[in-house]
Amino acid sequence: MAKPVSIEVWNPHGKYRVVSTKPMPGTRWINLLIEQGCRVEKKTILSVEDIIALIGDKCDGVIGQLTEDWGETLFSALSRAGGKAFSNMAVGYNNVDVNAANKYGVAVGNTPGVLTETTAELAASLSVSAARRIVEADEFMRAGLYDGWLPNLFVGNLLKGQTVGVIGAGRIGSAYARMMVEGFKMNLIYYDLYQATRLEKFVTAYAEFLKANGEQPVTWKRAASMDEVLREADVISLHPILDKTTYHLVNKERLAIMKKEAVLVNCSRGPVIDEVALVEHLKQNPMFRVGLDVFEDEPYMKPGLADLKNAIVVPHIASASKWTREGMATLAALNVLGKIKGYPIWSDPNRVEPFLNENIPPPAASPSIVNAKALGLPVSRL
Numbered sequence: 001m002a003k004p005v006s007i008e009v010w011n012p013h014g015k016y017r018v019v020s021t022k023p024m025p026g027t028r029w030i031n032l033l034i035e036q037g038c039r040v041e042k043k044t045i046l047s048v049e050d051i052i053a054l055i056g057d058k059c060d061g062v063i064g065q066l067t068e069d070w071g072e073t074l075f076s077a078l079s080r081a082g083g084k085a086f087s088n089m090a091v092g093y094n095n096v097d098v099n100a101a102n103k104y105g106v107a108v109g110n111t112p113g114v115l116t117e118t119t120a121e122l123a124a125s126l127s128v129s130a131a132r133r134i135v136e137a138d139e140f141m142r143a144g145l146y147d148g149w150l151p152n153l154f155v156g157n158l159l160k161g162q163t164v165g166v167i168g169a170g171r172i173g174s175a176y177a178r179m180m181v182e183g184f185k186m187n188l189i190y191y192d193l194y195q196a197t198r199l200e201k202f203v204t205a206y207a208e209f210l211k212a213n214g215e216q217p218v219t220w221k222r223a224a225s226m227d228e229v230l231r232e233a234d235v236i237s238l239h240p241i242l243d244k245t246t247y248h249l250v251n252k253e254r255l256a257i258m259k260k261e262a263v264l265v266n267c268s269r270g271p272v273i274d275e276v277a278l279v280e281h282l283k284q285n286p287m288f289r290v291g292l293d294v295f296e297d298e299p300y301m302k303p304g305l306a307d308l309k310n311a312i313v314v315p316h317i318a319s320a321s322k323w324t325r326e327g328m329a330t331l332a333a334l335n336v337l338g339k340i341k342g343y344p345i346w347s348d349p350n351r352v353e354p355f356l357n358e359n360i361p362p363p364a365a366s367p368s369i370v371n372a373k374a375l376g377l378p379v380s381r382l
């Protein structure tokens with residue numbers, strides 16, 4: 001039996017009923033829905049059972065979260081309530097069974113682009129923090145252990161001239177690579193299923209700029225295999241999607257081929273790393289350091305991880321800047337609204353800025369629907 005849920009309601013007499021399974025930042029997303037005749041309801045709920053209760057007998061669309069298991073059970077409940085629109089408030093949608101959504105004709109939205117730079121900035125921060133042992137040094141200072149400057153105190157790794165490795169050079173991976181190459185003058189090696197042409201051009205142009213200014217130019221290489229990146233890079237950041245091909249991409253064997261003093265950063269999804277193997281590797285290799293934003297069994301960490309000084313751990317905050325989180329809420333709301341109103345799908349999910357400008361009304365389109373093709377939804381000509 002589902003628990004009774006207390007719900008916040010806006011525009012109670014709205015024609016369409018849109019529910020959000022968690023409070024989302026800002027008010028623009030609510031206003032955009034209300035202006036178009038939607039009644040909006042939100043509540044912090046987590047279980048499938050509670051979401052079914054919230055959907056009830058009539059629901060036109062749901063804005064959900066990456067912590068929820070959107071599969072057959074929830075899509076059939078939404079479909080029974082007359083709903084044909086769902087959006088994750090996230091770019092990753094490994095929590096969604098898109099085939100189940102297709103079966104019920106439910107459009108599945110996500111929120112690309114608006115979080116690219118924010119997430120890349122956190123990955124860059126974790127890279128620097130791990131390389132320079134910032135968290136350890138902070139704890140040492142607060143514990144009153146600092147007696148004065150010492151030549152060996154918290155000696156870490158210099159980034160300049162070293163090699164940064166990126167696995168998954170899509171939107172976020174490429175933004176991170178640019179930050180590390182331009183900001184720290186690191187050489188790049190990357191692995192992706194596709195060529196990152198724009199990224200390669202960026203590094204080439206930056207190398208020419210450095211050369212023209214009498215500095216050592218940076219270099220880039222597209223690796224033929226992921227293992228090549230792991231062997232050669234000094235700092236490695238993981239940015240692929242999570243699917244069957246990337247589950248435990250970094251496992252015991254692959255950790256063993258990495259440099260003993262390498263830094264590994266994960267701001268993608270926890271299961272991309274075999275966390276048990278990682279804990280063991282960190283124990284055996286105290287100079288190997290990690291910066292983790294995501295975990296295999298979130299919100300939990302595998303035993304032992306929290307005790308390790310060579311691990312920095314933060315609670316899935318990579319996209320947590322105010323502008324980005326409000327923008328994610330807006331994109332998620334507009335995905336749902338667009339389907340309800342019968343709007344076409346925005347033609348380029350990598351170019352969502354027109355939806356984020358608060359000074360102009362958003363385009364009459366759903367910004368990003370991942371199963372648009374499967375459902376045969378029309379594409380906007382805007």
Ligand SMILES: NC(=O)c1ccc[n+]([C@@H]2O[C@H](COP(=O)([O-])OP(=O)(O)OC[C@H]3O[C@@H](n4cnc5c(N)ncnc54)[C@H](O)[C@@H]3O)[C@@H](O)[C@H]2O)c1
Pocket residue numbers: 091092093112113115119167168169170171172173191192193194239240241242245246267268269293294316317318319
């Ligand atoms: N920690 C966070 O808060 C946070 C924030 C945003 C995104 N993410 C995660 O980051 C992921 C990437 O986001 P994005 O916007 O850059 O997506 P994207 O689709 O632009 O990039 C993903 C890249 O991974 C590559 N890829 C897929 N399978 C691969 C494989 N087997 N080996 C190597 N590369 C592979 C793809 O070709 C693509 O270039 C999301 O799916 C999400 O899971 C996490």
Ligand SMILES: O=C(O)[C@H](O)CO
Pocket residue numbers: 066089090091092093115318319
């Ligand atoms: O996939 C995503 O968008 C993140 O994990 C949350 O921002």
